[in-house]
Amino acid sequence: MSGLTVFLDGKPVTLAELPLKGGGQAAVFPVVGDDGIVVKLYRDPPGPEQERRLTRMLTMSPLAARPTNAFQPPELAWPTALARGARGEFLGYAMRRFGEPAHIQLIGLFTRAQRRKLFPERADWRFLLGVAWNLAFMTARMHHDNLVIGDFSSSNVVVDANGFVTFLDCDSIAFTDPATGELFPCLMHTTDYSPPERQAGGPASRATDDFALAVLVYQLLTAGNHPFGGVPHDSASESTVKDNIAASCSYVVRPERVVIPRGTVDPSVLPPDLLTLARAAFGPGVLAPAARPPAEAWLRALNKERSQVRICAIRPLHAYGSHLTSCPWCTRVATTGHDVFNGPAPLPLPDPPPMEEERPEGRLSPALKVALLVALVVALAVAAKHLGGG
Known part of the structure; x- marks a missing residue:
């Protein structure tokens, strides 16, 4: 949805209705149809000193002398234009957009x-x-x-x-x-x-x-x-x-x-x-x-x-200073269970039950072993009684 229309160097642009972020002093709005810039609007009417500050900033190009490659963004989101209302009143300024992702x-x-x-x-x-x-x-x-x-x-x-x-x-x-x-x-x-x-x-x-x-x-x-x-x-x-x-x-x-x-x-x-x-x-x-x-x-x-x-030999996301003889992040995992850099460790699976040993043909089953043991005990008891009576 569209919101306020402001003028950047005399050119009208329409701001999105909802800000990207806001604080007590100002809010930053996207520009409809232009993802490359945002406009910061002050909540309270800014005074002439703030307008003069921004006007002077537009004449400066700080850090411009540093050589950078094509992959490096500017180090400063420097003002690019003043934002004014329909009557020419100073409202804020525009700058290049640096947002997620x-x-x-x-x-x-x-x-x-x-x-x-x-x-x-x-x-x-x-x-x-x-x-x-x-x-x-x-x-x-x-x-x-x-x-x-x-x-x-x-x-x-x-x-x-x-x-x-x-x-x-x-x-x-x-x-x-x-x-x-x-x-x-x-x-x-x-x-x-x-x-x-x-x-x-x-x-x-x-x-x-x-x-x-x-x-x-x-x-x-x-x-x-x-x-x-x-x-x-x-x-x-x-x-x-x-x-x-x-x-x-x-x-x-x-x-x-x-x-x-x-x-x-x-x-x-x-x-x-x-x-x-x-x-x-x-x-x-x-x-x-x-x-x-x-x-x-x-x-x-x-x-x-x-x-x-140094890079940990066990966990590749565990990098650490060369002054240490062992990985501090692995030590932390071992003592606290918390890994600062890797995701939560998966819960260990329970040990599987021991596989029942296959019985070769002719081997006695446990139930049969018990029955035979009981019969043997009874037979020994009867034999002992007869021996005592003889």
Whole structure:
């Protein structure tokens, strides 16, 4: 069914009645008759500053200098046109469409069911390592181009079947207009990926991006575990991820402080260099932005591990770091019964009953054996009576 008609560069397009996704700030609609683009409409009338931001973004081409092949999608879903109403009022903007089944949200890689549904026979640990590398590369490139992601989370990034990533919601990116020098800050953030200074109302920065990147890389390499999950032992009430970040309480750094959620993957699955970076980010780096490893450090460490991944000889979807002497995922299956990467193991069939041995001709049947044994006992008893009486 058709919905609102908007104008992109003066050309009318009709939006589908139902959005693809929606949040508190805006909703994203497909365009009727054009599967290549979507239009993001703001729920509340956007002010002139947002219109100016989008207008300036249309003059920029970030990350355009990076050579890519024909199979790689753009790393940014950058605005392509302003969306206006019939009276010329600013409503939102258009961008290239990145949706299922070709692209899925990064959060879809955090559960086995979604991994198997969307990337059957492919989404092993080696694949997740490659996605983490692409995410770190994109972050480093954006910082090189003086862009700050700001609202960096598992819901704002999509990934394709080759592991390439694309950042959505580019209208929230913080940047300085290269032509005018005007700073456009990022006003949005996602609490589960925000360091304490961001939660307290501070501005987005490269350091806040570096914190979110560390959390996302850790989640990818542990098949979805958040490094600030669990409840501190000294907590009087249910603790949230946001609370644990604010309290600098991560089981990756101080496991003795936290009641770790059941089923959590042990941090030791991370190769040593990556685990060192994680402990720096989730330890001193929580409260000290300068102590957080930058995107380039993650990129170097991830790149080193990509060529050293081991493949389990028993289960092909069990890939793991070269620092381990045995497959951690097989060990997990043996101890918990849960396989992080393969589907649920089929229930073992009951042992078949032993086949009855064929009786050669002339062999006595069990029933006949019992009858003869009874007769023999009776005969012996009679004989004994006669012998006693003689």
